[in-house]
Amino acid sequence: MPDGSYAHPQQRQFNPYTENGGTILAIAGADFTVIAGDTRQSEGYSIQTRYAPKVFRLTDRAVLAVNGFAADGNMFVKKVKQRLEWYRHAHAKDMPLRAIARLIQTMLYAQRFFPYYVYNILGGIEEDGSGAVYSFDPVGSYEREACRAAGAAQSLVQPFLDNQIYFKNQQLPPGQTRPLHLSLSDVLSIVIDSFTSATERHIEVGDGLEIYVVLAKGRGPQGLEAVRGAQELTTNAEGDRVFIVRRELKKD
Amino acid sequence: MYRNTYDSDNTVFSPQGRLHQVEYALEAVKQGSAAVGLRSKTHAILLALKRSTGELASYQQKMYRIDDHVGIAIAGLTSDARVLSNFMRQQAMSSRMVFNRPIPVNRLVSSIADKAQVNTQEYGRRPYGVGFLVIGQDKTGPHLYEFAPSGNSYEYYAMSIGARSQSAKTYLEKHFESFADCTLEDLIRHGLHALRESLQQDKELTINNTSIGIAGPASVHEKDVPAGGSFRILEGEPVEVFLKSMVPKETAEAQAAEAPAAEAPPDGAAPAQAGDQDVSMAE
Amino acid sequence: MDHFPTSWGRPRTEAYDAYNTFPLHQRPNPGHKDAFAEGVQRTQQPIVTGTSVLGILYKDGIMLVADTLASYGSLARFKSIQRLHPVGSSTVIGASGDMSDFQYLQTLLEELIIEEFAEADKHELGPAEIHEYLSRIMYGRRSKMNPLWNSLLVAGKKDGKRFLAYVDLLGTTYSASTIATGYGAYIALPLLRTAVEGKEDTLTEEEARKILEDAMRVLFYRDARSLDKYQIAIVNDEGVTISEPKKIETEWGFAEGIRGYGAQIQ
Numbered sequence: 037m038p039d040g041s042y043a044h045p046q047q048r049q050f051n052p053y054t055e056n057g058g059t060i061l062a063i064a065g066a067d068f069t070v071i072a073g074d075t076r077q078s079e080g081y082s083i084q085t086r087y088a089p090k091v092f093r094l095t096d097r098a099v100l101a102v103n104g105f106a107a108d109g110n111m112f113v114k115k116v117k118q119r120l121e122w123y124r125h126a127h128a129k130d131m132p133l134r135a136i137a138r139l140i141q142t143m144l145y146a147q148r149f150f151p152y153y154v155y156n157i158l159g160g161i162e163e164d165g166s167g168a169v170y171s172f173d174p175v176g177s178y179e180r181e182a183c184r185a186a187g188a189a190q191s192l193v194q195p196f197l198d199n200q201i202y203f204k205n206q207q208l209p210p211g212q213t214r215p216l217h218l219s220l221s222d223v224l225s226i227v228i229d230s231f232t233s234a235t236e237r238h239i240e241v242g243d244g245l246e247i248y249v250v251l252a253k254g255r256g257p258q259g260l261e262a263v264r265g266a267q268e269l270t271t272n273a274e275g276d277r278v279f280i281v282r283r284e285l286k287k288d
Numbered sequence: 289m290y291r292n293t294y295d296s297d298n299t300v301f302s303p304q305g306r307l308h309q310v311e312y313a314l315e316a317v318k319q320g321s322a323a324v325g326l327r328s329k330t331h332a333i334l335l336a337l338k339r340s341t342g343e344l345a346s347y348q349q350k351m352y353r354i355d356d357h358v359g360i361a362i363a364g365l366t367s368d369a370r371v372l373s374n375f376m377r378q379q380a381m382s383s384r385m386v387f388n389r390p391i392p393v394n395r396l397v398s399s400i401a402d403k404a405q406v407n408t409q410e411y412g413r414r415p416y417g418v419g420f421l422v423i424g425q426d427k428t429g430p431h432l433y434e435f436a437p438s439g440n441s442y443e444y445y446a447m448s449i450g451a452r453s454q455s456a457k458t459y460l461e462k463h464f465e466s467f468a469d470c471t472l473e474d475l476i477r478h479g480l481h482a483l484r485e486s487l488q489q490d491k492e493l494t495i496n497n498t499s500i501g502i503a504g505p506a507s508v509h510e511k512d513v514p515a516g517g518s519f520r521i522l523e524g525e526p527v528e529v530f531l532k533s534m535v536p537k538e539t540a541e542a543q544a545a546e547a548p549a550a551e552a553p554p555d556g557a558a559p560a561q562a563g564d565q566d567v568s569m570a571e
Numbered sequence: 572m573d574h575f576p577t578s579w580g581r582p583r584t585e586a587y588d589a590y591n592t593f594p595l596h597q598r599p600n601p602g603h604k605d606a607f608a609e610g611v612q613r614t615q616q617p618i619v620t621g622t623s624v625l626g627i628l629y630k631d632g633i634m635l636v637a638d639t640l641a642s643y644g645s646l647a648r649f650k651s652i653q654r655l656h657p658v659g660s661s662t663v664i665g666a667s668g669d670m671s672d673f674q675y676l677q678t679l680l681e682e683l684i685i686e687e688f689a690e691a692d693k694h695e696l697g698p699a700e701i702h703e704y705l706s707r708i709m710y711g712r713r714s715k716m717n718p719l720w721n722s723l724l725v726a727g728k729k730d731g732k733r734f735l736a737y738v739d740l741l742g743t744t745y746s747a748s749t750i751a752t753g754y755g756a757y758i759a760l761p762l763l764r765t766a767v768e769g770k771e772d773t774l775t776e777e778e779a780r781k782i783l784e785d786a787m788r789v790l791f792y793r794d795a796r797s798l799d800k801y802q803i804a805i806v807n808d809e810g811v812t813i814s815e816p817k818k819i820e821t822e823w824g825f826a827e828g829i830r831g832y833g834a835q836i837q
Contacts, residue, residue, distance in 0.1 A: 049615075049716075050615060050713075050716055050718055052713050052714070052716060052718075052741065053741070054741055054743065056743065077745050079743070082756050082757070082760075084737070084743075084745045084747070085745040085746060085747040085750075086747070087746075087747075088745050088746075105741075105743075106743055106744070106745070107706075107710055107713075107741050107742035107743045107744065110744065111710060111742070114385065118381050118384075118385065121381065122377075125353065125377055150714070271512045271513065271514050272511075272512040273512075274512075385707070386703065386704055386707055387696065387700040387703050387704055388699065388700065388703040389696075389699075389700050389703075392690075392692060392694045394692050395690065395692070395694075426694070427693075427694060428692075428693050428694070
């Protein structure tokens with residue numbers, strides 16, 4: 037930082053980045069995926085708005101959560117959506133999830149020397165009908181995982197997920213094995229608990245919660261019927277389906 | 289062979305004040321199979337006749353989606369259509385990128401008309417060999433436009449382009465006043481009747497050779513259409529229910545004969561021109 | 572720009588001066604006449620600045636308020652600058668930050684509105700479209716590391732829908748029922764949120780005006796770069812109206828009793 041002295045040369049430069057807080061998270065099940073994010077947008081100690089979505093539906097089977105510098109995030113989502121539209125024009129179908137993941141990697145890496153300052157989590161259903169989560173760093177490194185948290189409260193939420201999803205540090209009773217996949221209702225409870233807890237302990241998390249649920253083709257809505265206010269976003273009940281669930285979070 | 293002195297360069301007027309290359313380009317449109325467009329208060333629709341080069345070949349693509357709210361039907365050179373439709377898609381995307389607004393349909397049509405006009409004036413270029421019917425909906429409602437390689441674009445209640453389209457036009461001219469208040473199903477039926485007029489004697493509309501493009505709310509026969517009714521193309525099995533709704537031609541003609549001012553037979557209405565026949569183009 | 576006064580107002584090359592009508596030899600070598608010309612000049616900091624802009628939703632539309640001061644550092648340089656600007660027939664923007672960058676944006680928007688008007692096809696750019704456009708401009712410039720140094724509010728009402736959103740020099744955007752830029756985000760926004768949130772659909776024009784005037788008074792008491800002269804912009808179904816400049820009623824009597832600052836000894 038410049039200190040106002042003339043004794044030595046100093047560089048003054050415009051900083052093109054900022055951090056806008058918030059947290060995102062995604063968990064893959066056997067035949068579903070849940071992608072969620074809070075809706076607070078902040079800069080420093082100021083809450084700019086209580087509702088700025090960070091999670092976006094891309095296709096009937098892909099949902100993208102974007103966290104970090106909001107302006108980069110919104111622009112990135114816009115560009116991904118336009119690339120998907122061109123794919124639709126060329127192939128008359130939606131791009132498969134793993135192809136979207138690779139697309140996002142190339143788009144991020146193209147900006148390697150002036151990166152989009154965003155952490156992406158892509159969730160949805162693969163062509164084989166399995167739930168999938170892909171997580172990215174700002175310059176495009178990515179991998180497929182079962183679950184991932186990112187953003188301001190990543191350090192609070194990820195250990196919780198490691199414990200609850202991967203059963204890390206849990207001693208199971210003898211003879212009992214851990215389930216390979218959790219049920220949708222269990223996953224939804226874990227997601228909501230993650231965000232209420234992050235809201236308690238992190239000042240940049242809160243206000244509202246948006247949870248996207250992507251169900252594989254042919255899978256019934258079991259686990260979702262009991263959920264209050266689940267709203268379907270897709271129009272084709274025969275294909276993969278996307279639902280959204282909204283919850284309030286504390287606003288202090 | 290017959291040769292015209294003023295037709296080798298499209299930037300040169302003939303002594304009659306005509307640009308022959310431009311007029312030949314309009315002929316290229318008439319080589320393509322017919323497309324019909326109609327508009328009601330709630331919908332704009334396209335119907336097109338797809339050609340196949342033979343039993344073993346697939347049917348050509350006649351309709352393209354440009355954006356959620358716009359689609360086109362083409363007649364003429366498919367390769368030129370691809371270039372132009374790509375340009376339209378770019379324009380539509382750019383409007384969404386810069387203003388987050390679906391591009392107004394008239395501006396989209398003007399943009400390709402301007403592009404086509406340049407080719408009628410600059411040295412060393414050739415006009416596009418394709419015509420479009422463009423349908424779409426925006427804040428000012430549903431629209432139907434015709435685009436021609438001459439750089440002209442007009443809005444219509446109903447229009448047809450392509451081979452033997454004069455017969456379809458005759459049908460549309462006779463009925464267009466009723467289109468405004470039509471249901472979507474009635475509008476499609478009128479469209480199919482008009483398209484049928486452009487068929488050769490022994491041909492008929494089937495689920496294989498008919499495309500239907502719709503902008504506007506869903507029909508009772510459609511499933512999974514998003515609210516707002518974004519542009520969609522019906523081909524194959526979904527077309528059948530609409531084909532079945534058509535009134536057989538003999539019955540329709542009998543009804544027409546009963547009417548006092550009967551139209552001339554559709555085939556007679558088409559001017560006898562060399563370029564207006566149902567010939568398949570070399571791609 | 573060319574920093575040598577001797578070349579001002581003269582043709583730039585010999586090609587335009589075949590008859591040597593002015594003494595070329597007296598001028599510096601035209602090939603390298605400007606030491607700055609080869610470097611790119613970018614805004615590193617704002618120069619003449621406006622302070623906070625406040626915006627709230629109310630029953631019939633949106634209200635923006637800004638004072639009329641443009642400061643040069645701590646100098647109150649221009650005291651009658653308009654920082655609220657109508658764009659088209661249903662939108663108004665308010666700017667804080669660099670005033671020259673803002674006036675450049677005004678010319679851009681003016682161009683845009685003329686082009687749109689010339690289409691004459693019943694399509695018109697509303698507040699949402701203007702905001703998107705501004706966001707593209709602001710984000711584009713920050714991505715060139717050459718930002719337009721502003722925080723802007725875009726407000727409007729079109730097709731019965733109210734719109735209030737923010738965009739700044741980084742391209743950051745958001746929408747809310749109450750927004751304040753600059754110092755106002757710390758001082759005025761808490762007051763506005765208490766007064767407006769949950770009452771967006773019931774507040775009358777008079778109530779909304781009172782809320783903003785009170786907030787401006789608090790800002791004038793506490794923001795050293797503010798002025799007690801302000802304008803209010805209202806967008807409702809009738810369109811955009813920007814008021815004449817008005818004075819903030821202030822009360823400084825209490826200052827007499829304050830001890831512990833300045834020259835007082837006791």
